[in-house]
Amino acid sequence: MEYQLKKSLGQHFLVNEAICKKIVAALQKNRFSQLLEVGPGGGALTKYLLDIPNIDFKAVELDTEKIAYLEKTYPNIQQKIIHASILEMDIPFENEFTVIGNFPYNISSQILFKILEWKQQVPFVIGMFQKEVAQRVAAKPNSKTYGILSVLIQAFYDVEYLFSIEPTAFKPPPKVMSGVIELQRKAVVENMLSEKHFFLLVKTAFNQRRKMLRNAVKSLFEADTLQDEIFNKRAEQLSVADFAQLTFKMKHPL
Structure with missing residues (x-):
């Protein structure tokens, strides 16, 4: 039985067994009792996961x-497949679960936001992304790749970039390199006024990332607060802790 690739679903199937084993080995460094695979595709990882x-x-x-x-x-x-889009599905387990996947590249950022919604139940994630997205999630302040995704994920997870994968490991080969990252949920999260304030501040700041912070986020703060020195910086110069602390100075309520 053959299956057809669907370009619209961003499908590239992993066919390199050594890479599959490497990803599963990284997964098994952690203990878990419940596992969700996102987008099993042709079953390259699935066949190993079913054996755990x-x-x-x-x-x-x-x-x-x-x-x-x-x-x-x-x-x-x-009986183990949920026929749905991860972006629209309900949380699949009662208790904590680990997430693994060769994430469809066209929705990989949205999948990460979905995992953030589920973070109370997801302590660990191993994901394969387009390399550029993986690097963005792992990026540190003061770099061009550091942005909304970096800050929002790193506020709640420690991110480690594990390894890169050549296009030849896939069928058909994508036009880009891929990267595997791991997310470990933080035991302690920075103090913030609320997640809603934090998300709004980070998104607003990076929407005009070339502007000085004072101009990018002026709608969220009183004029006198905007005189603080931190507002002379650009969004990419602020750490997760900086953004978290700034939430306490925002106008309330939203």
Whole structure:
């Protein structure tokens, strides 16, 4: 049984077994009892994940053809596939669970925002992304790649860039390199007025990242507060802690 690639779903299938094993080895450094695979596709990772003993495994897949292929090829995946888009699905487990996936490149940032919504239940993530996105998530302040994604993810997770993957590891080869990162949920999160304030401040600051912070976020603060020296900086010069502290000076209520 063959399956067709769907360009619209951003599909590139991992076919390099050594890379698959490397990703699964990185996953298994952590203990978990519940695992969600996002976008199993042709089952490159899935076949290894199904062999992990004593875990509750689920996979979320939007493409009906892939589901039929997976159920035929790996009979023990029956009843474990959620036919949905991860962006629209309900939380798949009652308790904490780990997330793994070769994330579809066209929605990978949105998948990360979904994981942020679920963060109370997701202590650990291993994800493959377009290399540029993986680097953005892991970026540090004062770099061109540091932005909304970097700050919002790093506020709640420690990010480690694990390794890069050549296009030849996939079928068909994508036009870009890929990168695998791991997210470990932080035990202690910076104090902030509220997540809502924090998200709004970070997004507003980076929406005009070339402007001085004072001009980019002036709608969120009283005029006298904007005289503080920190507002002479640009968004990319602020750490997660800087943004968190600034939330306490924002106008209330939102």
